[in-house]
Amino acid sequence: MKTVILNTYGPASVLVIADMPNPKPKPGEVLIRVQASSVNPVDLGVRSGNILPAEKGFFPMTLGWDAAGIIEKLGAGTEGFKVGDHVMAISPQPGTQVGTHAEFVALPIEQVVKITKSIPFTTAAALPLVGSTALAALQALNLPKGASVMINNPDGAVGAMAATIAPLLGLRLAEQDETDVDGAVDVRGNEHAQRAFVAVRDGGVYATIVPDWWKPNGVFTASRGITPLIVQNPANQDVLAPLAEWLEQGILKQDIEDILPLDQIADAHRRMEAPGRTGKLVLRHFD
Known part of the structure; x- marks a missing residue:
């Protein structure tokens, strides 16, 4: 699968596209074909080495907390989900070192909620974190x-x-x-x-x-x-489910400054590093 990785901490230029094996969902996990993700300030902090994982980071590393996509495969014990479901998900990357800036990500179902097919993936991907x-x-x-x-x-x-x-x-x-x-x-x-x-x-x-x-x-x-x-983000359905419901009702939406292809993630990081910038940058994983 196409994945954004870094092999060392540093400036935005350390982010490169690589071909990595598809993850396999463990029991209690679903494999998501990620249609969109987004960039958050915490990603810049981890990439630069200013925010270090609780345990020693391993390389190659993939960043990203936010994801929206389609369930591709189910692990055991994932009742309530099915292949083809549209979902929104969160991955606390500094702790788990599982990032969403990839074509596929396997995540525990506690970090995943279903969304209606009427919600654009780029809209959903801007919201989780x-x-x-x-x-x-x-x-x-x-x-x-x-x-x-x-x-x-x-x-x-x-x-x-x-x-x-x-x-x-x-x-x-x-x-x-x-x-x-x-x-x-x-x-x-x-x-x-x-x-x-x-x-x-x-x-x-x-x-x-x-x-x-x-x-x-x-x-x-x-x-x-x-x-x-x-307050620490619990990164679970207790905080994701209300967001999905409000999205469906059309009463909650994150303002998006721009939508970029995944392979322009380094440019997204550079834009976010500009002083005073707060706009949301979303990454489109598939054309």
């Missing part, structure tokens, strides 16, 4: 319907998605200069995190997706009845 991260952060707050929530960067990728999802959960999106909000989600860290923390009322809730910002005995500790929550 950014959408599930935003949803997981909002779910972590566990706020009741009608509560106010601040997103401290509603114009960024995850922040914009969280701002879109919050009303779908019955939450009121707070203004950036609002105070005494019921909860807040930090998607930026640093001084932006501090300002959002101050805006939360005593006894409110606060969650961050920027774990390096919360350090033991660091800037933030439990105070005013608020215990900061660190």
